[in-house]
Amino acid sequence: MKRTPSSSSADAHKLMSDPGIAGLSRRGFVQSLALSSLVAGSGSAAAVAAPPPGQPSIELGERFIIEAGWVLTESQGELKLVRDAQLLVRDGVIEDVRSGAFSDALPRLKLPHELLLPGFISGHTHCCSATPTRGIIEGPRSYARPLELVEKLSDEEMDALTALNLAELLRSGCTTHLEMSLSLRQAESYVRMAEPWGVRAYPGAMIPGIERLFAIWFRADDQVLMDAEPGTLEEIAKNLAFCEKHMGKGDGRIQPMMSPHACDTHTPATMRALADAAKSLGTGLHIHLSQGQRETDTVKRLWGQTPTQWMESYGMLSDGPVFGAHMSGLDWDIDPPILNKHGVVYAHCPSGGGAGNGTQPYPEALAAGMAVNIGIDTHSNDYLENLKLAVLYGQARHELLGELDSQRASQRPTVWNAIEGATRIPAKGLRRDDLGVIKAGARADLISVAVSGMLNGTGALPPEPLNNLLYANGRMVQTVMTDGRLQVREGQFIADDPQQILARGGEVAQKIWRQLEQEDWFTDIPR
Template identity: 55%
Template structure:
């Protein structure tokens, strides 16, 4: 008979035999042997988020805003009331009757801001393009879906962005139809978005973008102007919706797919909206050559001459950027949105000029692009791949000038918070401070694989070992969207199932067309 921990004559095998023979089950855990399932204690019910937007978050570390700069502190409490942060304190706020969110072992951060997303296009292309296929056909089929299925895919992808701590999306939907879908989802879930439909949109883009001469660009002008007008009318209709959470931008595809007439129309519409412009900028050597040939300037110089930088401006990729482009961004404060998983995980991680942008003194944000919606993973990739690029370029024979800096997680997090917020002209975002909007996320930096069983002295560095799976709580303007790692603004299982069913229709059409043949 098992008598307990002091019975040293009982071997582990004897204990197992006793259990199988109906022995004293309750003593087995004392020997490190799990009890049978029917003997396990009932799991406590999962904690629920606060019912109102009046609560306190208690975290083991926080990146707060103090004396006009970010500061990392230890134990911290933040009081949220309505849309705003109303109190920030080192240590614990005494408030016996106020609901509390327990973020012990977690790092409290401002909600992340992605400076470049194509929200609906991630899951339909993920896992299909990494071996060299083009994303063109999947996103063309995405555009052909009816609105209900497109909304299911948009919801799946926006849920992923939230899951990884990204509370603000500078969103270039790939068409007006996709922008409308994004807004429908964002309004349901209290998402902060700066959306716009890309012009030219997916249905018209590729013959203009991949043209062999300029006739296609010239012929595109009437339809592009009509597309600009349709996007501007929709944007005006939803501008400021949901207590200011929805603030559309105008989003031209790139300088090489526009003429001076159409780009001026984009800029005028952006000025009327008042939220800025978002585009692909110098995203390759081909774009730079085309713009220089057509307009005699680099892409950023040309846009500057038209007035695009007289407002909030986000430019993505900049793989073909010239020194002149960096000077324009530095002069105006335009943000370079670096997208380390652009083109698919691992496909362009080392080609985008993250360390060069830092060296140039340009404001730099980390963007999602598409394919991967894990924002925390992209922060990590930006640092790791940026360091590899800097080391490689610094080691090249004949390199002149100062060595490129080694990007740090501090660079990435700052770019994802107050740097992007400043370009949005939003001093109430990207900061944990009294009067700021309650856009927040927490990351477990103490648990297995990420931490050391406790929060370390430099928890920002622990983010190099984290991913979106380690994000525990996400809050936008006081609304809790992720609680203890679970989506709470919708039924997470239903979002996953409906998103999966919709994307399978795209895959079925690709199979029918023989798109998967040969690999």
């Protein structure tokens, strides 16, 4: 797509002439430029201007055609890249995919320099809590206190944080979220924001929630866990009511699920209650599973089984979809065969715990034949960046395991592994054959990524465009739609007012930071 060159001064002039920006102080204007990731694509002013000549308006209608330089399709069960392909979309569903042209006189979304992909699916998010921790927990500081302060916000403030984090997820191409909100209030906030924006989601509140979690999780005496049982049972009942209340909202896109924290914060009684609740809903379970060796050791000590075995003993792995995050503490001799038997999906989160927080067993999981999804976790909402990190971190871990002569089997991850883990694998784990693929009959959950421009391209449509994703990030996502409804267009977030979202979310994050300063939380970190 041809873009008109412009200088930064021209960009500034255009922005200042925008009625939504005119009247800002100089400081406010500079902030608006600095926070432009929601509205700026890999181009410049064209990304925030009206669509170029010949392009359709934002509203494409119920039936339209997408033309793309490359399309990742599914044919006869295999992923296949098709050059210059076209899609016919009707009422939110892909009606046809072909390498030739459609003759229909319909609105057309033309993406000649872009790669069209299924919308990404994150098997693990904590949506409300990312931005207040980002950039302050990368040293030895704990994320615990900032997350506790999020729960003390008003509903309006919580909605502002949720909106900003949700917008970032969409902006980077993540159209479906398995959302483990850190509390029931945060889960309600998530649904309030996600439903009007047309997000596809499987939300639930973490049990135990953030207000009770740390005392139970980091206990010095297991009696704390036993004493917490009545409160946890009460939370399970309230979360089941939340799931039932919101089931099917957003024209069926909202499908809540039970979201227990982890096995080491539960008892046999709460596990039985969770299993019953999940079975009654039919949407499955979302859990941190063997997220560290400490969890696995604790569950073995208390109940004589690994967390995976313990869940299986309650029927929790067989009554619906199950997504388990992190899995760094798996027993590799015992757990993978059980997980594979039940189709459990491992949500691998490269940025879990913040940037540079070590690697996770992605290569080992691939070698064990496990279903691996790329998840977000908390602190980084850039899905494309996390997809890239999964490959690069995974390759480095694989090489290191080889150098150390590890006895554990390992497989070198490829970008194809990661793309499938972002699309088809989690869709299959959700038992949704209409998600995660581009084929006739699938939902029109679609994204496009610029692969021909500066920094990740060459000025020409590349011959192997998936490899160019290893040089990309979420700012290069140009188009995002769910059920055929545009949420990002030409790199611009259009589901809501991005400047207001950024301003309101930033104000709330600053409030949390001020409280942390008053508590002397900002300890010096090594340089």
